[in-house]
Amino acid sequence: MPAARFPYQTCATCRDAAGGDVPAIEIDDLCVAYSDGPELDAVRGLRLRVPAGTHVAVVGPNGSGKSTLLKAIAGAIPAHHGTILVHGQPVAACLHRISYLAQRSEIDWRFPVDVTGLVKTGRYVHLGWFARPGRDDDRRVHAALDRVGMAALARRQIGQLSGGQQQRALLARALVQDADVFLLDEPLNAVDGETRERVGEVLRDLRRAGKTVLIATHDVGRLEGDYDAALFLSDGRVVPAPHEAFGGAEAAMVTAAAG
Amino acid sequence: MSLLLEPFELGFMRTALVAALCVSACCATVGVYVVLRRMAFIGDALAHTMLPGVVVAYLGGVSLLLGAALAGVGTALGIGWLSRRDALREDTAIGVVFTALFAVGVLFMSTVRSFRDLSSILFGNVLGVSESDLLAIGVVATMAMLFAIVFHKELELTSFDPNHARVIGLRPERVRYALLIVLSFTIVAGVQAVGVLLTSALLITPAAAASLLTDRLSRMMLLSVAIAGLSSLVGLYASYYAGVAPGAAIVVTCTCLFGCAWVLRWMRSTRVGRTSAFPSGR
Numbered sequence: 001m002p003a004a005r006f007p008y009q010t011c012a013t014c015r016d017a018a019g020g021d022v023p024a025i026e027i028d029d030l031c032v033a034y035s036d037g038p039e040l041d042a043v044r045g046l047r048l049r050v051p052a053g054t055h056v057a058v059v060g061p062n063g064s065g066k067s068t069l070l071k072a073i074a075g076a077i078p079a080h081h082g083t084i085l086v087h088g089q090p091v092a093a094c095l096h097r098i099s100y101l102a103q104r105s106e107i108d109w110r111f112p113v114d115v116t117g118l119v120k121t122g123r124y125v126h127l128g129w130f131a132r133p134g135r136d137d138d139r140r141v142h143a144a145l146d147r148v149g150m151a152a153l154a155r156r157q158i159g160q161l162s163g164g165q166q167q168r169a170l171l172a173r174a175l176v177q178d179a180d181v182f183l184l185d186e187p188l189n190a191v192d193g194e195t196r197e198r199v200g201e202v203l204r205d206l207r208r209a210g211k212t213v214l215i216a217t218h219d220v221g222r223l224e225g226d227y228d229a230a231l232f233l234s235d236g237r238v239v240p241a242p243h244e245a246f247g248g249a250e251a252a253m254v255t256a257a258a259g
Numbered sequence: 260m261s262l263l264l265e266p267f268e269l270g271f272m273r274t275a276l277v278a279a280l281c282v283s284a285c286c287a288t289v290g291v292y293v294v295l296r297r298m299a300f301i302g303d304a305l306a307h308t309m310l311p312g313v314v315v316a317y318l319g320g321v322s323l324l325l326g327a328a329l330a331g332v333g334t335a336l337g338i339g340w341l342s343r344r345d346a347l348r349e350d351t352a353i354g355v356v357f358t359a360l361f362a363v364g365v366l367f368m369s370t371v372r373s374f375r376d377l378s379s380i381l382f383g384n385v386l387g388v389s390e391s392d393l394l395a396i397g398v399v400a401t402m403a404m405l406f407a408i409v410f411h412k413e414l415e416l417t418s419f420d421p422n423h424a425r426v427i428g429l430r431p432e433r434v435r436y437a438l439l440i441v442l443s444f445t446i447v448a449g450v451q452a453v454g455v456l457l458t459s460a461l462l463i464t465p466a467a468a469a470s471l472l473t474d475r476l477s478r479m480m481l482l483s484v485a486i487a488g489l490s491s492l493v494g495l496y497a498s499y500y501a502g503v504a505p506g507a508a509i510v511v512t513c514t515c516l517f518g519c520a521w522v523l524r525w526m527r528s529t530r531v532g533r534t535s536a537f538p539s540g541r
Binding site: 075 | 413415416418419423426428429470473474
């Protein structure tokens with residue numbers, strides 16, 4: 001795929017730099033907090049190592065730091081302290097390898113844009129300044145909408161979708177970014193059965209394609225079987241699994257410890 | 260027909276028409292983003308803070324447009340700086356800055372003996388636009404439209420999903436500053452046509468009317484420009500035949516068209532409500 005001529009942020013080395021053994025995500029002693037807000041939802045001294053191709057659930061109650069962790073890895077908020085490496089590169093170095101699916105509440109759904117337009121913004125990271133989406137971008141957008149079962153609603157204004165449909169539109173946008181690491185913030189929160197099913201299918205696709213996935217949820221009950229490991233957060237720190245659903249075998253895949 | 264053409268046999272009326280149409284086009288285009296990004300208050304504030312710049316320029320004998328532009332850009336940057344990192348909420352920062360600058364402008368004005376030239380700043384004087392003013396307005400309008408076209412996808416994305424913009428390396432704050440600067444220049448042009456006190460009407464009202472009629476951004480911009488252009492034309496006729504102030508006539512026409520848009524939307528929603536239980540997606 002041709003690189004953007006005027007990228008929003010240049011990245012020189014990333015595509016070829018990833019060697020076989022480099023973990024997809026490597027976090028050391030990470031501290032993140034919003035500058036002014038309450039101490040809620042901060043991350044305090046977190047260490048994490050996620051091998052490429054693993055699917056990890058990030059579990060914890062509201063305010064435990066799940067969203068903050070994902071945002072910091074995505075580069076949406078800066079780290080106060082510590083390091084984050086994505087495929088061996090600092091966060092800002094290769095933004096197009098990361099696909100971040102925000103919570104629904106962070107988008108202005110009344111804005112006059114249709115589903116296709118929303119999904120197309122997932123291609124912008126490859127387009128950069130001045131370039132317009134082309135035929136190839138349209139094709140990818142269409143395929144992604146098909147995958148999440150939203151092709152019939154492609155022309156609908158985003159505010160006229162149900163919660164589950166909005167979530168699937170966002171998932172389609174995450175897919176067209178063509179990334180290696182997927183950070184999904186509560187994609188299963190308050191959605192309908194069809195959306196759950198579609199999200200499950202997409203996750204299986206991603207696993208087959210060898211993509212790394214971090215998925216935040218507070219819905220522990222539905223995790224079993226779908227993930228390689230779970231990371232339990234409480235008050236910004238990693239805590240042991242609260243019940244027996246996750247045995248010691250998974251812990252070997254992801255090594256995490258409170259700092 | 261001759262009634263329609265007669266006013267524009269006069270040179271100054273032709274200049275006024277071209278100026279008013281240019282101003283309408285750029286105000287209405289930029290105004291769509293102002294409405295969608297909920298920046299109506301800052302638009303109004305920028306128009307008011309032009310005043311001290313204009314008065315100082317008048318006293319110093321430099322171009323009034325230049326003074327207005329400097330004051331506008333200064334305000335845009337100042338508000339951004341005051342409300343950075345949420346030290347103050349933005350609307351509070353705007354409230355403090357714009358009233359202060361407007362007061363300073365009035366202070367300066369009260370030292371000038373003749374208010375005649377300056378009243379055209381408060382109320383606009385589209386009939387007195389000079390050739391160099393027209394040139395400046397044309398340049399501003401072209402620049403603002405080009406900005407909206409070239410950076411369409413960045414403006415759109417940062418408007419509805421600044422978080423996604425941030426994670427792909429497109430800094431929404433920078434887009435916002437750029438928009439504020441373009442907005443300042445647009446308002447300078449608007450002040451020429453309808454004055455400091457009414458410029459925000461030209462920014463907000465056509466865009467608001469268009470937003471009632473469509474949920475497609477490109478259509479919204481075209482409609483907004485059409486509504487503003489039509490208002491300018493009708494306003495100029497009104498001022499020619501009824502002898503009323505053209506700026507006010509333009510704004511009143513605009514508001515009437517907004518009322519029409521409101522009625523159209525209401526009629527459409529009751530009709531849809533009768534034929535189907537769900538609003539159509541179109």
